[in-house]
Amino acid sequence: MKVILVERIKGLGDVGQVIQVRDGYARNFLLAQKKAMTATPANVESVEARKTDLEAKEQERLSLAQARADKVKGLALELACRASDEGKLYGAVPGTKVVELLAEKGVEVKLQEVIMPKEQVRHVGDYQVVLSLHPDITCEVPLQVAAEGS
Secondary structure, three states: OEEEEOOOEOOOEOOOOEEEOOHHHHHHHHHOOOOEEEOOHHHHHHHHHHHHHHHHHHHHHHHHHHHHHHHHOOOOEEEEEOEOOOOEEOOOOOHHHHHHHHHHOOOOOOHHHEEOOOOOOOEOEEEEEEEEEEOOEEEEEEEEEEEOOO
16 A cells, blocks of 8 residues: 655655555554555645645654653663562563653653563663654663662
8 A cells, every 4th residue: 555654754764755555554553643644646745735844743753852862861760679589570570660760750751662671671680771752763761670678
């Protein structure tokens, strides 16, 4: 299915670009999230006419993401969890916990923007959590997991 991108998507293209994607991806994600429009001649003309507005909106998203990345810079997250004597946690640390910790520090982040380490956080120690705030902006936040009561 051919679609016109309404916002920049990493790995697909820029605003106003006509691309070919699978039907399910177009229907279930791009069109449902209003990130693209079907590539009809009327929609192509409409997007071309609004292209400067769409690019300005995309630039605003980029500047907001950069401001959030600047807030995150220098932050360190600390979490105390129940753990065994060997340092193994009773469960894993989910991404929602990282969102809560960042909210306590005054940074609003969506769960979809949090990229946890490849291996689940199941042991006491130091980890790096990546935040993908925009297709062009990612930042790392150190997460220190300690045992409760230590």
